[in-house]
Amino acid sequence: MQEYDLVVIGGGPAGLAAAVAAKEQGIENILILEREAKLGGILNQCIHNGFGLHVFKEELTGPEYAYRFINMIEDKFIRYKTETMVIDLSKDKLITAVNKTDGIFTIQAKAVILAMGCRERPRGALNIPGARCSGIFTAGTAQKFVNIEGMMPGKSIVILGSGDIGLIMARRMTLEGAHVKAVVELMPYSAGLTRNIVQCLDDYDIPLKLNHTVTNIVGKDRLEGVYIAPVDENRNPIPNEEEYIPCDTLLLSVGLLPENELSKKATVKLSPLTGGAEVDEGRETNVDGIFACGNVLHVHDLVDHVTEESYIAGNAAARYLKGLQKQSKKIEVKAKDGARYVVPKFISPENIETDLELSFRVRDIYKDHYVSVYFDETRVAHQKKKILTPGEMQTVKVTAEMLNAHTHCNEISIQVEKE
Amino acid sequence: MDQKALVCIGCPLGCRLEVTLENSEVLRVTGQSCRKGKTYAIKECTNPTRILTTTVEVENGFLEVASIKTEKDIPKDKLFDCIKELKKVRLTAPIHIGDIVVANIADTGVNIIATTNCEALDT
The missing domain is CATH 3.50.50.60 (FAD/NAD(P)-binding domain)
Structure with missing residues (x-):
């Protein structure tokens, strides 16, 4: 050994x-x-x-x-x-x-x-109905084919999900001569960075269909096309509004x-x-x-x-x-209200010598909201943000002074507040 | 005076910029967190440019293809001209990061450089 x-x-x-x-x-x-x-x-x-x-x-x-x-x-x-x-x-x-x-x-x-x-996340995690044909890849698999193996997985492409890898692959496939017909996103906003919407989709006139999803996959051996449909506020496809897009490849960036x-x-x-x-x-x-x-x-x-x-x-x-x-008391850090999660989950004040950054994601899009840090009931930080989106990780600073001033605190929380 | 909203692509922060234009001349840029924002806004309104990243085929190397990029940003409308020219290029390993792959690609005055290392199969 x-x-x-x-x-x-x-x-x-x-x-x-x-x-x-x-x-x-x-x-x-x-x-x-x-x-x-x-x-x-x-x-x-x-x-x-x-x-x-x-x-x-x-x-x-x-x-x-x-x-x-x-x-x-x-x-x-x-x-x-x-x-x-x-x-x-x-x-x-x-x-x-x-x-x-x-x-x-x-x-x-x-x-x-x-x-x-x-x-x-693969197709199996999504429950998309339809044929089990070839031509369906995760965006990262397609990226490996193109950028490492030097092979194109298809010529006419629909991308489900607007994560960064999907957006990057929309541009990459376009540069390599494929026709990317649409990027289809279930949510009302993209999961990717805004700059990737600009430089990967807008630059090449690739349509981003927000509030849409793939409802059916058609093809026998190879993918022949997909049905997409708009979704209602509960993210359920609206019947009779399906649209058929012929394509030989479906990339998943979900x-x-x-x-x-x-x-x-x-x-x-x-x-x-x-x-x-x-x-x-x-x-x-x-x-x-x-x-x-x-x-x-x-x-x-x-x-x-x-x-x-x-x-x-x-x-x-x-x-x-x-x-x-040092083994010492740990204070739990919680994400509340508009904050979905925060890392780290625990802080031991005794092990902290300098400032500490907490990373978190928000639940939804918030415009002109404040990111606040609470030590129990006391608000110690309050910072205005023009825009907060779930696709972009946020950070907030907890300083050594804050921790020293609240040594008996039981809980630290991050909140997204209107004012 | 016109107002134009842009998202800076200078870095992944994606600052939301407000540009004030008069007769296609940029008067004012707000919303940026660094000086890249202003440079980007002016370029985007007058002569939009991008960095091109792609791959070229490799002979006698451990890699099938090698990743490459334009050394600087090039005019956006030249991207496909560059791609077309690069389709004809085959590199022979060994390749090192920073090696010039094509000089003055598509008459842009910009070089294409390798962004990866690739050892040769036989030396």
Whole structure:
């Protein structure tokens, strides 16, 4: 059995940043386990630009952003194994993994960082009726075909869901010569970033059909077309208003789910709101010495935010390994009213030396509303926002002064208020 | 005077900009969180530009295709001209980030550069 101080599961942006941070804090014995042949994770197929503005102060493509971190991993001599699949993780941090050279092997870690990322919701999670023909892909699968394999999955495309990957793929397929006939979104707003609506749909005159859904799929061997229909206020399709769109490909961009199968095996407690672990300010889960960061914790819009969160987890894991983490009272952080969820779920004031950022998402679109932070019944922060949308993750700062002034507080809450 | 609403694409923040125009000249920009917003608003109202990112085929490499981009933003109406020219390009590995793939693509004065590394199968 091999032994490591820190094992990072997943070699995507979260895992790489967490490993770099832990190493910089003096943790020497680190191993990253990655199931793909190459480090970098999903960034390798995200060839579009817009990454790195926060972290590197310049605009990079996905592969360029990945290489910045891969180079740091190499320069810092951090060990990694690629084409290695972790198949089990116990709450005592015993890892079972498999690859072609080592076979099945076990590793005992003193601390573990979960950085497995997320998965796309597939057709099976949607209950769309109709034919089981070929030509239906998740947007990320299509992205892999086009950007990694160099193959086009189809010529005439309908995209269901307006998540960022769907929007990016609408542009990508158009540039490669396909005809993207429509992006169909069930909700009255897009799930993606507004800038992607502008530069991926508007630039190419691709219609975005809000309040619409796919009601039927037609095709025998290959997809021949889809029926779409507007939906009422309860998101139910309105009968007799169906429209047929001939197409050979349907892409699904209907949400991402944190990939927590391993976390469950290690008895990590998951939040029903985020699908990820319930963590404290250092991103430590309920299981001692197991941390989580990136999209396995909650789905992010920006890789820069993943990196920042992963630095936090890497630093906290280092403190844990050095025995510097204090066991103290935890204050619960709650999302109330317009706020749907907030990360972290717990704060231990004694472990906080600087300001703390809380990440949250709102339930609906709010214009000219305030984001407020309450310590029990006392409002300590109140910030006006022109617009808040569920597609864009928000952050709010909790300062060390606020925490010091309310040491006996039982609960911190985030609220979206009219005034 | 005309008012125009834009969403800045300078970064993922997506600032909502208000542009005041007179005879297609930009008088005032509000709503931006950084100076990129103003630059973007003026460009978008006079000469809209975009960064193009795509892939080209690779020979003798570990990758089937290599990702590439325009080194700077290019006029929006030149995007498909660039794509057409890039369809004819085949790169030979090894490839390094920043390598010039095509100089002065479609007469834009802008180079296409590689955004990934690709080792050669045999060296």
